[in-house]
Amino acid sequence: MSSSALTREQSSKAFDGHQYVYNHESSTVGCKMKFGVYVPAKAEKERVPLLIFLSGLTCTEQNFITKSGVQRLASEYGFIVANPDTSPRGCKIEGDSDKWDFGEGAGYYIDATESKWSKNYQMFSYINEEFYELIVKNFNVNPNQIGIFGHSMGGHGALISFFKRPGQYKSVSAFAPICNASKSDWGINAYTKFFGQDKNLWKQYDATELVASYHGPKPHAPVLIDQGSDDNFKDKQLFPERFIDACKTASFPIELREQAGYDHSYYFIMTFLEDHFKYHKKEFEH
Numbered sequence: 523m524s525s526s527a528l529t530r531e532q533s534s535k536a537f538d539g540h541q542y543v544y545n546h547e548s549s550t551v552g553c554k555m556k557f558g559v560y561v562p563a564k565a566e567k568e569r570v571p572l573l574i575f576l577s578g579l580t581c582t583e584q585n586f587i588t589k590s591g592v593q594r595l596a597s598e599y600g601f602i603v604a605n606p607d608t609s610p611r612g613c614k615i616e617g618d619s620d621k622w623d624f625g626e627g628a629g630y631y632i633d634a635t636e637s638k639w640s641k642n643y644q645m646f647s648y649i650n651e652e653f654y655e656l657i658v659k660n661f662n663v664n665p666n667q668i669g670i671f672g673h674s675m676g677g678h679g680a681l682i683s684f685f686k687r688p689g690q691y692k693s694v695s696a697f698a699p700i701c702n703a704s705k706s707d708w709g710i711n712a713y714t715k716f717f718g719q720d721k722n723l724w725k726q727y728d729a730t731e732l733v734a735s736y737h738g739p740k741p742h743a744p745v746l747i748d749q750g751s752d753d754n755f756k757d758k759q760l761f762p763e764r765f766i767d768a769c770k771t772a773s774f775p776i777e778l779r780e781q782a783g784y785d786h787s788y789y790f791i792m793t794f795l796e797d798h799f800k801y802h803k804k805e806f807e808h
């Protein structure tokens with residue numbers, strides 16, 4: 523990967539730090555990519571922890587930074603919080619914007635192998651290599667205190683990044699993640715296009731499959747998963763119980779908290795966001 527120059531699109535003071543939006547030309551996905559990054563005042567004086575947040579279907583870099591209230595927490599905890607976009611954009615691939623659950627805004631954090639998609643839909647490598655290195659290089663990050671978390675498709679992205687890159691992230695957590703992507707309707711539709719019929723490839727981007735063969739460092743406290751009980755996607759697309767069962771079989775520490783009455787929205791995320799900050803902070807202390 524080559525690290526390209528950052529162009530600042532937005533700078534807004536929030537609490538003691540700044541919410542920024544940048545864009546850069548990505549060599550990994552072959553287009554301009556935007557991301558949000560909150561930088562607390564603490565980062566002016568010392569290296570601070572980094573949390574990477576991955577958003578879900580239909581989101582840009584804006585949803586998390588405008589809806590979750592993350593800035594107050596990032597300022598208080600003294601964390602840099604960086605959130606990339608959810609897919610390449612403007613690549614004009616036939617079929618990339620016909621449906622909200624595939625293509626633009628819905629890149630599934632995978633590296634596609636089918637030739638139609640493989641030039642641009644390399645979001646796994648983008649997040650875990652180019653974007654990761656760009657944030658560490660350009661901001662005052664403590665490289666030993668980096669965690670990843672996300673929502674829905676982004677929760678899936680966070681979990682598969684943790685499992686496929688042992689040791690790269692100190693901690694992982696998720697809100698309503700897609701837990702078994704290769705067996706959910708969203709994932710079956712997307713993976714058929716991205717990978718063709720090779721089901722072994724599908725499994726390489728599925729948290730429930732990956733935990734079974736994970737041999738990397740385990741978190742100290744059980745990985746935190748929050749799931750709203752009134753989330754309409756829970757039983758049709760997310761399948762948290764399948765992931766919990768696979769974690770138990772693999773002796774991988776996990777805590778699923780079913781939160782009564784909450785749906786799939788950013789209201790749910792904002793309610794429990796501080797618990798995730800606390801979780802990652804504790805892991806960073808080890």
Ligand SMILES: N[C@@H](CCC(=O)N[C@@H](CS)C(=O)NCC(=O)O)C(=O)O
Nearest residue numbers: 578579580581585622674675787788
């Ligand atoms: N567009 C879909 C909903 C998609 C959806 O719920 N996306 C979630 C992530 S999977 C999200 O964060 N949406 C953006 C938002 O709520 O700001 C629908 O109308 O049913």
